Amino acid sequence: MATVEGCACTHAGGGGSSLPAAATSVTSDLREKALASRGAAELVRSLTDEVGPRLAGSTGSKAAVEWAMRAFAERGFANVHTEPVTVPRWERGEENGAVVAPVQQLLHVTALGGSNGTASGGVEAEVIEVDSLEALGRLPPGAAAGKIVFYNIPMDRSRDGSGYGRAVPARGVGAARAAALGAVAAVIRSIGTDHNRLPHTGAMRRDEKGQSVPAAALSVPDADLLHRLIERHKSVRLRLTLGCRWLPDAQSANVVAEIPGAIRPEEIVLLGAHLDSWDLGTGAIDDGAGVGIVVSAAQLVGSLPRRPQRTIRVVLFANEENGLSGAQAYAKSHQADADKHVAALEADSGTGRAYGLRYLGEPQARERLAAIALALQPLGIEPLPADAHGGADLGPLRALGVPMIDVAQDVSTYFDYHHTANDTFDKIDPESLAQVSAAFALLAQGIADLDGDFGRVPEPKRQPERRGPQPMSF
Amino acid sequence: MATVEGCACTHAGGGGSSLPAAATSVTSDLREKALASRGAAELVRSLTDEVGPRLAGSTGSKAAVEWAMRAFAERGFANVHTEPVTVPRWERGEENGAVVAPVQQLLHVTALGGSNGTASGGVEAEVIEVDSLEALGRLPPGAAAGKIVFYNIPMDRSRDGSGYGRAVPARGVGAARAAALGAVAAVIRSIGTDHNRLPHTGAMRRDEKGQSVPAAALSVPDADLLHRLIERHKSVRLRLTLGCRWLPDAQSANVVAEIPGAIRPEEIVLLGAHLDSWDLGTGAIDDGAGVGIVVSAAQLVGSLPRRPQRTIRVVLFANEENGLSGAQAYAKSHQADADKHVAALEADSGTGRAYGLRYLGEPQARERLAAIALALQPLGIEPLPADAHGGADLGPLRALGVPMIDVAQDVSTYFDYHHTANDTFDKIDPESLAQVSAAFALLAQGIADLDGDFGRVPEPKRQPERRGPQPMSF
Numbered sequence: 001m002a003t004v005e006g007c008a009c010t011h012a013g014g015g016g017s018s019l020p021a022a023a024t025s026v027t028s029d030l031r032e033k034a035l036a037s038r039g040a041a042e043l044v045r046s047l048t049d050e051v052g053p054r055l056a057g058s059t060g061s062k063a064a065v066e067w068a069m070r071a072f073a074e075r076g077f078a079n080v081h082t083e084p085v086t087v088p089r090w091e092r093g094e095e096n097g098a099v100v101a102p103v104q105q106l107l108h109v110t111a112l113g114g115s116n117g118t119a120s121g122g123v124e125a126e127v128i129e130v131d132s133l134e135a136l137g138r139l140p141p142g143a144a145a146g147k148i149v150f151y152n153i154p155m156d157r158s159r160d161g162s163g164y165g166r167a168v169p170a171r172g173v174g175a176a177r178a179a180a181l182g183a184v185a186a187v188i189r190s191i192g193t194d195h196n197r198l199p200h201t202g203a204m205r206r207d208e209k210g211q212s213v214p215a216a217a218l219s220v221p222d223a224d225l226l227h228r229l230i231e232r233h234k235s236v237r238l239r240l241t242l243g244c245r246w247l248p249d250a251q252s253a254n255v256v257a258e259i260p261g262a263i264r265p266e267e268i269v270l271l272g273a274h275l276d277s278w279d280l281g282t283g284a285i286d287d288g289a290g291v292g293i294v295v296s297a298a299q300l301v302g303s304l305p306r307r308p309q310r311t312i313r314v315v316l317f318a319n320e321e322n323g324l325s326g327a328q329a330y331a332k333s334h335q336a337d338a339d340k341h342v343a344a345l346e347a348d349s350g351t352g353r354a355y356g357l358r359y360l361g362e363p364q365a366r367e368r369l370a371a372i373a374l375a376l377q378p379l380g381i382e383p384l385p386a387d388a389h390g391g392a393d394l395g396p397l398r399a400l401g402v403p404m405i406d407v408a409q410d411v412s413t414y415f416d417y418h419h420t421a422n423d424t425f426d427k428i429d430p431e432s433l434a435q436v437s438a439a440f441a442l443l444a445q446g447i448a449d450l451d452g453d454f455g456r457v458p459e460p461k462r463q464p465e466r467r468g469p470q471p472m473s474f
Numbered sequence: 475m476a477t478v479e480g481c482a483c484t485h486a487g488g489g490g491s492s493l494p495a496a497a498t499s500v501t502s503d504l505r506e507k508a509l510a511s512r513g514a515a516e517l518v519r520s521l522t523d524e525v526g527p528r529l530a531g532s533t534g535s536k537a538a539v540e541w542a543m544r545a546f547a548e549r550g551f552a553n554v555h556t557e558p559v560t561v562p563r564w565e566r567g568e569e570n571g572a573v574v575a576p577v578q579q580l581l582h583v584t585a586l587g588g589s590n591g592t593a594s595g596g597v598e599a600e601v602i603e604v605d606s607l608e609a610l611g612r613l614p615p616g617a618a619a620g621k622i623v624f625y626n627i628p629m630d631r632s633r634d635g636s637g638y639g640r641a642v643p644a645r646g647v648g649a650a651r652a653a654a655l656g657a658v659a660a661v662i663r664s665i666g667t668d669h670n671r672l673p674h675t676g677a678m679r680r681d682e683k684g685q686s687v688p689a690a691a692l693s694v695p696d697a698d699l700l701h702r703l704i705e706r707h708k709s710v711r712l713r714l715t716l717g718c719r720w721l722p723d724a725q726s727a728n729v730v731a732e733i734p735g736a737i738r739p740e741e742i743v744l745l746g747a748h749l750d751s752w753d754l755g756t757g758a759i760d761d762g763a764g765v766g767i768v769v770s771a772a773q774l775v776g777s778l779p780r781r782p783q784r785t786i787r788v789v790l791f792a793n794e795e796n797g798l799s800g801a802q803a804y805a806k807s808h809q810a811d812a813d814k815h816v817a818a819l820e821a822d823s824g825t826g827r828a829y830g831l832r833y834l835g836e837p838q839a840r841e842r843l844a845a846i847a848l849a850l851q852p853l854g855i856e857p858l859p860a861d862a863h864g865g866a867d868l869g870p871l872r873a874l875g876v877p878m879i880d881v882a883q884d885v886s887t888y889f890d891y892h893h894t895a896n897d898t899f900d901k902i903d904p905e906s907l908a909q910v911s912a913a914f915a916l917l918a919q920g921i922a923d924l925d926g927d928f929g930r931v932p933e934p935k936r937q938p939e940r941r942g943p944q945p946m947s948f
Contacts, residue, residue, distance in 0.1 A: 045702065049577070049579075049699060049702055049703060049706075050577050051577075052577065052578070052579045052580075053580075103523070103524050103525075103526070104526070105523075105526045105756070106526075106527075108895065195896075195900050195901070196670050196672065196896055197672060197755075197894075197895045197896050197898065198670065198671060198672065220900070221896070221898040221899075221900045224898075224899070224900050225523060225756075225898070225899070228519070228523055228899075229523060232523075281671075282579070282699075420671075421582065421671040422669075422670055422671050422695070424671065424695040424698075424699070425695075425698070425699070425702075426669050426694070426695045426698050427669070
C-alpha cells in the first residue's frame with residue numbers, strides 16, 4: 001500500500017472539542033470513501049469461503065493465520081507478523097439427542113464448547129426442567145440426582161444485546177452446577193433469538209473442583225417441544241450422545257499488522273477482532289465481520305494522503321471463543337508497553353449498523369473523544385453515557401489500564417445466527433458493515449492524530465462487572 | 475359429539491345469491507365460534523408432539539393413523555374408519571456433502587425423496603452449475619458426463635406461492651435429466667425462500683426409462699457458497715454420500731370420518747388434508763396445519779344446533795408427499811360414487827391467513843359459491859377469478875369431475891420451512907389457523923346446506939396444467 005510508505009508531514013490539527021477545517025475535510029473524505037467501500041464484506045467473503053470454520057487448534061485455524069498474513073500483506077500493511085499463542089484443542093465429534101419416552105422425537109443438539117463426551121452408548125435419564133440457575137439451587141435435595149438437567153431460559157431480542165447477558169450464565173456454569181447435584185448431563189435451551197432447528201454452541205466451564213457433566217444445547221424449537229412434553233407427561237426421558245473430546249494443546253498465533261505512525265510511531269491505537277470461530281458455521285458474523293471491519297478500516301486510514309501520527313495496530317486474536325488465549329497472550333507479551341496503547345477498540349458484534357460510542361478512560365479526557373465523535377454524527381452514531389466494556393479480547397488490556405472505546409452496533413438479529421451453523425456469509429450486510437468500518441476508520445484516524453490522550457482507566461473500573469447488562473463479549 | 479346425534483330438522487334456507495336471516499345468524503355464530511377456537515392448533519400440537527415425523531411406511535406413519543382414529547373418535551365423528559392404501563417406503567439414512575477442492579467446506583445436504591443412495595464411499599466429482607433445466611439442455615455434448623450437476627434456481631417469495639411452481643421442476647426431473655447426460659449425481663439449491671442451513675427435501679422421480687442419479691438438496695446458504703466458489707475457481711469438486719434406500723411397499727391407510735347429513739346423507743362435501751409428512755421436521759405446517767383445519771372445521775359444523783343436510787366427510791390422506799398413493803386409492807375405491815361428491819376442498823398450505831376463494835365446477839353454478847362466500851367476507855376472504863386447482867390429493871377426484879374449491883392462504887413464509895427440519899409446531903400461528911378453519915367450516919356448512927350443486931368439472935379442465943403459475947400442491 002503506497003500510502004503507508006507515503007508522506008509524513010507534520011499534523012496541523014488541534015485538540016479540544018471541535019475539529020479544524022483541514023481535519024474536517026480529511027474526515028469527510030475518509031467517511032465517504034469508507035461508506036462506499038465494500039472491502040470489509042469482501043474480506044469476510046474471502047475468509048469464510050476460502051477458509052471457513054476455524055476453531056482454535058483446528059486445520060481451519062492454521063489456514064486462517066496464513067490467510068490473515070496474506071490479507072495484510074496484499075493490502076500493504078507494515079510489520080505484518082504472528083505472535084505465538086498456545087491454544088486448547090477441543091473437537092466436536094458425533095452428537096445425537098432424542099426423547100425416548102413417553103414418545104420418541106429426535107432432538108437437534110450440539111455440544112457446548114469444552115464439554116466432555118458421554119460414554120459411547122450415550123447417557124439416558126429422566127429430565128428435570130428449571131427456568132434459571134437459582135431455580136436449580138432451590139430444588140429439594142436429591143431432586144436432580146441421576147437426572148438430565150434442562151435449563152429452559154429464553155433470551156430476549158434487543159438492540160444492545162442485553163438479553164444475552166441475562167441468559168448466558170447457565171451455558172457457562174449450568175453443567176458444573178448440575179454435576180454438583182449429582183445430575184448425569186445438562187442440556188440448555190439455545191442462547192438465541194431465532195426459531196430455527198440449529199442449536200447454538202458456546203463455551204462452558206468446569207467449577208473450581210474441575211467438576212462437570214456432558215453438556216449440550218437444544219435448538220429453540222426442540223427446547224419448546226421438550227417443555228411441552230414435560231408439561232403434559234409425568235416423566236420424560238432423554239438420550240444424549242456426545243463424541244466431543246479434548247486433545248493436547250496446539251500452537252496458534254495472533255496475527256498483527258500496522259499502519260505505522262508518522263510522528264509518534266511507538267504510540268498505539270489498537271483495533272482488534274478475533275480470527276477464530278466456532279466450528280458449526282463459517283464464522284461470518286462471529287467474527288469474520290469484525291476482521292473485515294478492522295482490517296478495512298485500518299487500510300482506509302493507511303490510504304489517506306497524510307499518514308497518521310500514531311501507529312494503528314490491527315490485532316486478529318487467536319481463540320476468543322474457547323478461552324481467550326490470544327487475548328491473554330497479547331496482554332502478557334505487551335505488558336511492558338501497555339501504557340503505549342492510547343486506546344483499544346474491538347469489533348465483535350456482527351454486521352448490524354453502529355448507533356453509539358462508549359468511552360472508558362480518564363474521566364476528564366472524555367471530551368477528547370466527544371470531539372472525534374463529531375465526525376461520526378453523519379453516520380448516525382452518538383456518544384452514549386455508559387462506560388465502554390471493551391470486548392472479550394480487550395479484557396486483559398483493560399485490566400492493565402488501556403482506555404477502551406466501544407462502537408455499539410445493533411445486534412437485534414445477531415443472536416439469530418450466533419454460534420450456529422447458520423453463521424454464514426449470506427447473513428452479512430455489506431452496506432451496514434461499511435458503515436461500521438467507517439466508524440472504526442474515523443475513530444482510528446482521529447485518535448492517532450489526537451493531541452493529548454485518554455489517560456488510563458481508573459483502577460476501580462479495570463475489572464468489568466461479571467455479566468453486566470450490556471456485555472460486549474459476544 | 476352430541477350434535478352429530480342431534481336434531482335433524484328440515485333445512486329452511488334458500489339458494490340464490492343472498493342468505494336468508496336464519497342462515498345468516500347460523501353462519502355468523504359459526505364464524506365467531508371458529509375464530510375463537512384453538513382446536514385446530516391443539517390438533518397440530520398433539521399430532522406433531524405426540525407422533526412427530528410420519529413419512530409413508532414409517533413407524534410414525536402407523537402411529538399417525540392410530541392418532542387420527544383416536545382424534546376423530548374423541549371428537550364425536552361418525553363412521554370413523556380407515557381405508558387401505560399401499561405405500562412406497564423410502565428411508566433416508568446417512569447424508570453428507572462437502573466441497574473437497576480447491577477448498578474444504580462441509581455442506582448441509584439432504585437427499586431428495588425417492589433418490590437412490592450413492593455407493594458406500596460416496597461419489598466425488600467436479601461440479602457443473604446450471605440455472606435452469608433449459609440451460610442443462612443447452613450444454614455442449616459431454617459437458618455433464620462424469621460430473622455432479624448443480625441446479626442453482628432461486629425461488630421468489632410471494633403470497634400465492636407462484637415462485638414454487640417456477641422453481642420446483644428441477645427437483646422433480648433434474649436428476650433424471652442429469653443422468654441422461656452421463657452425470658454421476660445431481661444437487662439442487664433448496665426450493666425455499668429462507669436463508670437457513672436446513673435443506674429442503676421433496677419428491678424426485680425417474681424418467682420413463684427408470685433412469686436417475688443420486689440427488690440431494692443443498693441449503694440455500696450452501697448453494698450460495700458453492701456458486702461463489704464456482705465463480706472464482708476453475709474447478710470445484712464435491713463429495714456426496716447418501717445412504718437413502720427403497721424398501722418393500724408397506725400397508726397404510728387413509729383415515730376417514732363423517733358428520734352425517736340429515737337430509738341427503740349420501741351426498742358428500744369432502745374436506746381433505748394429508749396425514750403423512752416428510753421425515754426431517756414434525757410436519758406442523760405440512761400438513762399438520764391442514765389436518766387441524768379440516769378436523770376442527772368439521773367438528774365445529776357438527777356442533778351446530780342443526781345438523782347439515784349433506785354429509786361432511788373428512789379424509790386424511792396417506793402418503794401425499796412421496797407419490798400420492800392415498801389420493802389414488804381414495805379415487806379408485808370411490809370412483810362409483812364420485813358423482814355423489816358435491817365438492818372437495820383440501821387444506822395443504824400451512825398456517826397463513828386465507829385471503830381468497832377459487833372455484834372449479836359447472837360455470838353456471840359459480841354464483842352458488844358466491845352466495846356462500848358472502849359469509850366469508852368478514853374474514854377478509856374474497857372470491858378470486860382464477861380456477862380452483864384442488865390440491866395434490868384431490869387431483870384424481872378432479873379428474874373424475876368432482877368440483878373443487880380452493881381456500882387461498884397467504885404462503886409468504888410457508889416456503890421458509892416447507893420440507894425442512896424447521897417444520898415444527900412453533901411455526902404455527904393459532905389465530906390465523908382459526909381464521910382458515912373458520913373459512914372451511916363456513917364453506918362446509920354452506921355447501922352441505924346448499925340448494926342445488928356445482929355440477930361437474932367440465933371435461934377440458936379435469937386435468938390441471940402441469941406446473942401452472944399457482945400450484946396448490948405444496
